[in-house]
Amino acid sequence: MSNKQQNILIIGAGLCGSLLALRLGQRGYNVTVYEMRPDLRTTDISAGRSINLAFSDRGNKAMKLVGIEDKVKALCIPMNGRMIHDKEGNTFLSNYSGRDYEYINSISRGELNGLLLTEAEKHDNVTIHFNKKCNSVDFEKTTATFQDYNSKDEFIEDADCIIATDGAGSALRKSYYLSHKFLFSFSQEYLSHGYKELTFLPKEDGGYKTYKNALHIWPRSSFMLIALPNLDGSFTVTLFLSYSEGEYNFNNLTTPEIVTEFFQKEFPDALEIMPNLVDDFFENPTAALGTVKCSPWHYKGNTLLMGDSAHAIVPFYGQGMNASFEDVVEFDKVLDQNLDNWEATFEAYEKNRKKDTDAIADLAIDNFHEMKGHVANPIFQEKRKIEMALEKEFPSAYSSKYSLVTFNEDIGYREAMLKGRAQDKAILNMLTDNIMSSDDDLKDILEKVNVETEAILEDDRIAGLH
């Protein structure tokens, strides 16, 4: 799209929408953004819902694209690995990579979103309106209806094209679904588990009550607790637990006594540093964990879904924000192709991108099971040990599935998934069949893993599995 005088309307100024506004502003488009919430830079908005997030290489690639890598870095707390806590309070640090320079970061959603808004607004051709909720989109007319939170007035806006970055509950996606004007494939899948956010408060001197540079996990097989550090010395703690199954679940954790008993039994070392547990537990909401997929993302050249509105995922790979930021990078690449019109642009973008967002959605669900259970399973631990050693010894020749997904931003999620799953299967099977052991020579191990991985991929190709 070489005509830069186009008016683009963006619905939603969350992480994806504000980054998109910034990038399209840089490219010279006239960009208008409507956000339903107040400006988070000047208003304190609701706590208890994903206060911090994991930020890694795919997200950083987008920050490089818009030139704010250094500003974002200042907001980051590196997490080098998973710190696993057992029931006796013993801890064990499992690095995310055998390469020292590969780690993920904890970042404040609010701070990062605020930075993106400020950067976007530096462009005269970008305007952001707050407190304006989108109620519906007429995708045939390329208009959207908004309501002002204060005046309650409804108004209609039109544009050359509308991009909805309005999250998992997207108004545009709902308009696609309810219209029955074209075949719209759609899925929403909930896990049987929900989540609740809690807190480790900072020490009185502002320090951290537990090790700062890790993502802490208390894996308990059918449920888990995790904690990510914040810059102010606190940790945001999240309990993932079934709504209705097991001895303790969200439906039966109804009194301070039973909540305390549950934590005393399962997470004693965490309980020790969270005197505020009961207050947090009953003040903060319990939220659902869902995956949304759909297709098509666009209606002709009029409207497009991007970010969570097109592909909401569960948080267990720490890739939700990174995937949405990568959407903007991929969309930007298609814009570089200068296709004839928005329809060709949207079509090329979805064709290239959807396979990868489908893959990260599936990987995130896999990782739910890995995090709550497998990290404590001996054979998975032995696999992990081998992979760390391979990455350390052969940094340019081997990357685990986690590394392919998280630190290899030039490989798509789908390719990372196929290769990573085949590697996992190769290693687990060779360990089980005693064809290989973690005591073997590392060079032999690498050779065996590569040969077996390629054989698995080839067998699947012949059987037409991918």
Added chain:
Amino acid sequence: MSNKQQNILIIGAGLCGSLLALRLGQRGYNVTVYEMRPDLRTTDISAGRSINLAFSDRGNKAMKLVGIEDKVKALCIPMNGRMIHDKEGNTFLSNYSGRDYEYINSISRGELNGLLLTEAEKHDNVTIHFNKKCNSVDFEKTTATFQDYNSKDEFIEDADCIIATDGAGSALRKSYYLSHKFLFSFSQEYLSHGYKELTFLPKEDGGYKTYKNALHIWPRSSFMLIALPNLDGSFTVTLFLSYSEGEYNFNNLTTPEIVTEFFQKEFPDALEIMPNLVDDFFENPTAALGTVKCSPWHYKGNTLLMGDSAHAIVPFYGQGMNASFEDVVEFDKVLDQNLDNWEATFEAYEKNRKKDTDAIADLAIDNFHEMKGHVANPIFQEKRKIEMALEKEFPSAYSSKYSLVTFNEDIGYREAMLKGRAQDKAILNMLTDNIMSSDDDLKDILEKVNVETEAILEDDRIAGLH
């Protein structure tokens, strides 16, 4: 549920609803059924939409359960295999099984549905109302709102429980989805292909214009034509074709000339026996092909989805009706357990059943690709040849995936899928790697296939893939 004085309301008197009414009537419940269409035994209803269907062992198991196996047999036309037609009009018969007594049947939807209605109505405790459309279900109050087609009056019915067998567009499922009262996982996935029904008329003497006892296929890789026989000498012919892709598609087949050109080029031997092609093509609708999955199927003990309303699938495994009939068999088994209440009954039924209906949904999509392409692929043909020989030589020791799914009604769809896919992978890989050939001794082949299949299943289990 031992209290037989319960009032059960069934929404929809299609194949599943009428069988369910019959079975629950036999068990002594008070059953009331509401159907939106007129009584198909006395009214000629719309043609052009799945006039005949594939009926096989899982469906027959249900007919045995209700004691009407012989009456149904009289409506069946055996189809022993696929008759494949190439572009030059050459044909090749590929049997469905190496065992002579394993075949599928073509059956008239209307005749079978009529039989089930008549059998159900023989029970004084079963009442069926026609021309009453369900508009919505209040699953908290266990009431449903209906509208009479003639008087247009709306009325509300209540019951001890409501079972919705109202098909892919289910009113109850819509009420679940729109209520937001519980977490409802839901997916609708459309294929890029649609379908249109056409006809080979009978010969003037009432005979069949092509071989009667086969399911005819014209596989053309990205599209296909199929034909199933009817008792009156006609065949119902179905074209499966992309809406928008390829040289010819539903969007561009807009004139008699281009439709005739397409058939002349791709299906010349079919065109020869369908002088009525152009009329059928422009009179009959083009319909979409979709898969629906959802969960939960029930709300407490109040309401339950069954049949297509819970799991609509694409037609390529010929299992849509058979799966819905099997639902009734499985539900009947749970009733035999005499659980405490409807909630426990519905929960046990879904827990046992959903894994199998998910599996047949996925298998049906696999078979779409197999039917339009693989049946014409040399390595798939060699696999098929080997499997037919194994089934013939070792009738009790080997069953192909098709046979496990179609003729082994005591194995669940999920188990059939896992074993069948592993067998396919084993054979295709050993053929490609020249570890095995169709000229080998059959006993050696069986041994190799069994060992490799078990190794594949075991590798997947270790890797946590199922």
